[in-house]
Amino acid sequence: MRPFDYKRAERLEHAGQLAAAEDTLAIAGGTNLIDLMKLQVETPATLVDLNHLPLAGIEEHEDGLRIGALATNTATAVHPRVRADYPLLARAILAGATQQLRNKATTGGNLCQRTRCWYFTNTDQPCNKREPGSGCGALMGRADLHAVLGTSEACIATYPGDMAVAMAALDATVEIAGEKGSRSVPLREFHLLPGDTPHIENVLEPGEIITAVTLPTPVGGKQIYRKVRERSSYAFALVSVAAALRMEGESIAHAALAFGGLAHKPWHDPRIDDLLTGEKPSMALFDKAADLLLEDAQGYGENDAKIPLARRALTATLIDATGVSA
Amino acid sequence: MTIEINGESHELPRDPRVTLLDFVREHLKMTGAKKGCDHGQCGACTMLVNGQRINSCLTLAVMHDGDSVTTIEGIGSPAAMAPLQEAFVKHDGYQCGYCTPGQICSATAMLQEIAAGWPSDATADPTDTPKLTREEVQERMSGNLCRCGAYANIVDAIMEVAEGEAA
Numbered sequence A: 001m002r003p004f005d006y007k008r009a010e011r012l013e014h015a016g017q018l019a020a021a022e023d024t025l026a027i028a029g030g031t032n033l034i035d036l037m038k039l040q041v042e043t044p045a046t047l048v049d050l051n052h053l054p055l056a057g058i059e060e061h062e063d064g065l066r067i068g069a070l071a072t073n074t075a076t077a078v079h080p081r082v083r084a085d086y087p088l089l090a091r092a093i094l095a096g097a098t099q100q101l102r103n104k105a106t107t108g109g110n111l112c113q114r115t116r117c118w119y120f121t122n123t124d125q126p127c128n129k130r131e132p133g134s135g136c137g138a139l140m141g142r143a144d145l146h147a148v149l150g151t152s153e154a155c156i157a158t159y160p161g162d163m164a165v166a167m168a169a170l171d172a173t174v175e176i177a178g179e180k181g182s183r184s185v186p187l188r189e190f191h192l193l194p195g196d197t198p199h200i201e202n203v204l205e206p207g208e209i210i211t212a213v214t215l216p217t218p219v220g221g222k223q224i225y226r227k228v229r230e231r232s233s234y235a236f237a238l239v240s241v242a243a244a245l246r247m248e249g250e251s252i253a254h255a256a257l258a259f260g261g262l263a264h265k266p267w268h269d270p271r272i273d274d275l276l277t278g279e280k281p282s283m284a285l286f287d288k289a290a291d292l293l294l295e296d297a298q299g300y301g302e303n304d305a306k307i308p309l310a311r312r313a314l315t316a317t318l319i320d321a322t323g324v325s326a
Numbered sequence B: 001m002t003i004e005i006n007g008e009s010h011e012l013p014r015d016p017r018v019t020l021l022d023f024v025r026e027h028l029k030m031t032g033a034k035k036g037c038d039h040g041q042c043g044a045c046t047m048l049v050n051g052q053r054i055n056s057c058l059t060l061a062v063m064h065d066g067d068s069v070t071t072i073e074g075i076g077s078p079a080a081m082a083p084l085q086e087a088f089v090k091h092d093g094y095q096c097g098y099c100t101p102g103q104i105c106s107a108t109a110m111l112q113e114i115a116a117g118w119p120s121d122a123t124a125d126p127t128d129t130p131k132l133t134r135e136e137v138q139e140r141m142s143g144n145l146c147r148c149g150a151y152a153n154i155v156d157a158i159m160e161v162a163e164g165e166a167a
């Protein structure tokens, strides 16, 4: 690790001021940042420790729930309201990492975790995300983990997390505070596609800090997180599908789906939710949903398999959620 | 700034780069906790911080002002072994032993997590009260790798202690 100054933020305004300084990064659980600092992928001059801010609470919020930025992934997954009303979120968190990591990982840090692209984490390799303008190692080499939707010529990396995919399906909102005040952004708009600035991964401005994620009124229904990975525990998703789907009689009354492992952000395509809502479930309908999802999908060789995998994962999820048999 | 380790108070290091693992091993010379990967992947460095198991390689010592830490040295000693330590010996829950301190710290916390009713990815429904099955134990111990592959015996050892506690 390169030497750095360690500062502790005691109040929220203080955190914004400190974090706005050049070459400064916030630290919460540290499970992603310290890993990357050891690899010298991240070389901040100053670390601002957020852990003393009062942001760890999980509380009722209107008819929903407000999960503090410092609530650990464990605290969220074991919370009685999350388990009962947002089981999708509990499932997605529990499908990720290990108990030791989830005990430290936080809501804010999880949302901001960096990609697991091999070239990004290896400073000997070119990578536009780590070093803008240096080229994309994955486009020239090993692209097995990489994205098939929303890629650019500069970067084909994925957002690797699970929690945010569930939050995208649940239509959560990210609360942000900064020097200029606070604002909220729909989680579905929090992460960005790479475009020609893959080093900018989300809408946070310098000095802005996530303070919480809020979940709207529970939608009920079946909530499924299907994570397809290389081994059945402790691996990042190749493809994941988060679904909150409620049937009324014979037809689908509410459908909200989001996808992990396919893009630089949790992927949400409102056309899929619209297509399914109000319809009677059938294999033909599920095929149409997969057609919409994968209309513009592009593989890069080693990750070509993600395209049929995403189709099958979506179909299997919809079969589970609606009870239609194949 | 101080930290309590196995009941004893220590000054935290000045250099913020020192991880909790390096602080305990290199500064305090308590070498029970092991460094396998140094990247949060293997679990050899597992310690309990305020009762929760974490990877001590991915956290900075300076971030633990006022915290209370338990390492394998605080769980038991050769003269006074904890039930999990005895069960690992009885069931050959190791070969080289490198992963064992992490396995035992991890399993100590894991049994409390099941007792507290925390679900895991192996729990059919997150609202269910988890059952003490091999499948649950395997999933919950997935953060502790064993390069010798002593897994079957590790699960046997943990199951014996768990069933003893439940009985």
Ligand SMILES: Cc1cc2nc3c(=O)[nH]c(=O)nc-3n(C[C@H](O)[C@H](O)[C@H](O)COP(=O)(O)OP(=O)(O)OC[C@H]3O[C@@H](n4cnc5c(N)ncnc54)[C@H](O)[C@@H]3O)c2cc1C
Residues within 6 Å of the ligand: A025, A026, A027, A028, A029, A030, A031, A032, A033, A034, A035, A050, A069, A070, A095, A096, A097, A098, A101, A104, A105, A106, A107, A108, A109, A110, A111, A112, A113, A114, A160, A161, A162, A163, A204, A208, A209, A210, A211, A234, A235, A236, A237, B039, B040, B041
């Ligand atoms: C071996 C391993 C396996 C893993 N497997 C999975 C997996 O299967 N699924 C999965 O989803 N994740 C997985 N993870 C990633 C893990 O979930 C993340 O490391 C964790 O969620 C990051 O949270 P943190 O609080 O530790 O973040 P930190 O490491 O503290 O921070 C990460 C980033 O977020 C920023 N940040 C932190 N808090 C805030 C805030 N409040 N506002 C603004 N910025 C902030 C930091 O500046 C930093 O850039 C794995 C990690 C490891 C090491």
Ligand code: SF4
Residues within 6 Å of the ligand: A115, A117, A118, A119, A120, A126, A127, A128, A129, A130, A135, A136, A137, A138, A139, A146, A154, A155, A156, A157, A198
């Ligand atoms: S895919 Fe993105 S993160 Fe990976 S090497 Fe290319 S630019 Fe870097």
Ligand code: FES
Residues within 6 Å of the ligand: B034, B035, B036, B037, B038, B039, B040, B041, B042, B043, B044, B045, B046, B055, B056, B057, B058
């Ligand atoms: S040394 Fe900490 S997890 Fe491997």
Ligand code: FES
Residues within 6 Å of the ligand: B093, B094, B095, B096, B097, B098, B099, B100, B145, B146, B147, B148, B149, B150
């Ligand atoms: S006993 Fe050798 S690594 Fe587990």
